[in-house]
Amino acid sequence: MNKAKLKKTLNRAEEHCREHGTRFTEKRKHILQLLLQSEVPLSAYELATHYQSAFGETIPAMSVYRILDFLMAETLVHKLNSANKYTACEHIACDHQHEVPQFLICERCQNVKEVGIEPSIIAALADEIERAGYHLTQPQIELHCLCERCFSAS
Amino acid sequence: MNKAKLKKTLNRAEEHCREHGTRFTEKRKHILQLLLQSEVPLSAYELATHYQSAFGETIPAMSVYRILDFLMAETLVHKLNSANKYTACEHIACDHQHEVPQFLICERCQNVKEVGIEPSIIAALADEIERAGYHLTQPQIELHCLCERCFSAS
DNA sequence: CAGTTCACGATATAGCGTATCGTTCATGGC
DNA sequence: GCCATGAACGATACGCTATATCGTGAACTG
Structure with missing residues (x-):
């Protein structure tokens, strides 16, 4: 995903949360960004590792799971049950109904x-x-x- | 599953293995029986526990996994990926094609x-x-x- | 600015699955 | 029958996935 689309999608996600009265925190934004930038679905622990490389700070696995739960509740992220991995929703920036x-x-x-x-x-x-x-x-x-x-x- | 059908199904499974040149050992038979008798799908570790109660001898989790792999290769058992559990094929004793x-x-x-x-x-x-x-x-x-x-x- | 709620950290623990190596057991050729 | 071969199984160790619980700190609200 290119930078322009990434930014637009993250903005759309933020807007989505505002509309739902939930907080789109920095960490949540970072996790969503990592999933948007990944070509393949990632596990929670893979996300924690990538987080370290991408943003220079460690994040406990627990937090990743909590953030994923939040993002799934907002339908910004989906879990692939058969692989135990997570993927960003591809329709965040779309207009049509989810x-x-x-x-x-x-x-x-x-x-x-x-x-x-x-x-x-x-x-x-x-x-x-x-x-x-x-x-x-x-x-x-x-x-x-x-x-x-x-x-x-x- | 009632006793008569259980027996018939196990016999059919044994026949199936004989036809395929594979061995339907006691332990494999036991694991399949546990799955056939269970109302719900079971995990490998649950099977190990049930094995102990039902047959009075312990079985290592490793063996359960190996036996499940075998039974799946013979299409006598299916794995439910979304739950990480296993279930007996419901068509073992059927005549129609799988x-x-x-x-x-x-x-x-x-x-x-x-x-x-x-x-x-x-x-x-x-x-x-x-x-x-x-x-x-x-x-x-x-x-x-x-x-x-x-x-x-x- | 006090109280409540929410986000997050830290630690422990349970459950699922694989890797590896060694041993036992069944089977077929001699 | 005997032995070589390979399949089945046991034992141990380890890694990944996920949840439970308790505590702390930040953010929103009245």
Whole structure:
């Protein structure tokens, strides 16, 4: 992510928090920035390490987890359950409504793409689930894929 | 799972291994049995504990992991990535071909149902993914839901 | 400016998983 | 039957992920 877009996204995140009456502190901003700048999802401990390199001060893992919890509650960050890693929401600076996030995770390079699946497909899926007697609560799907580059290389 | 079905399923699993030239040892049988008898998915360490209670002998966590790896390779067991737990395949004793497993996980009681999603939906999903420049490799989906009972109770 | 709430630090601990090396046991060729 | 081979398993150590708890300090509010 280039500098201009990074700045714009961070500003948008700050605005988002102000609207929600929550605090977008320096540390929270730093963690979000690290995730925005990373090509791949990061674990909490990786974030702590990167924090040290990028900002010259250490941060306890506990704080990273707390900050991640906060950022997830604000839907600025998503957790990838299958990898125990975290990724910045790709739609912070977008205007359109935040959809249910779906993730394509490249198995080789770990690159993650957050996509909006056709709502009709999700609806069909939800239908099948209802028929099985269940009720969908958090339709976040994590799909393990190969990205174009890794697919071509194999 | 009742005794008759349990026995039949274990026999089917043994047959499956014989056909594949692999060994269905006592310990592997025990682990599979524990998973078949459990209402909820279990972690490796939970399995080790249950093993002790059920069979009166301790088993190291390492062995549990190795046995789980084996059972997964034989598609007798599936791992739920989002929960780091394991569940017996519900189709061991079925005649029909083993499909790509999709899991409905009840967020409240942890009960898991393994369902076959309409292939056309999966195909549509794969289509969307292709359009995003990715290639689906392991279309295992884990959906967080509420089961009928927990849904009614809420 | 006093009180409350929120953010953060420090420490401890639990749970999940892998690495490595050694030992035992089953199996097949002789 | 006997031994060589490889598979299964045990023991120990370690690293990563996450939560619990308690304390401190900063920020907002009346």
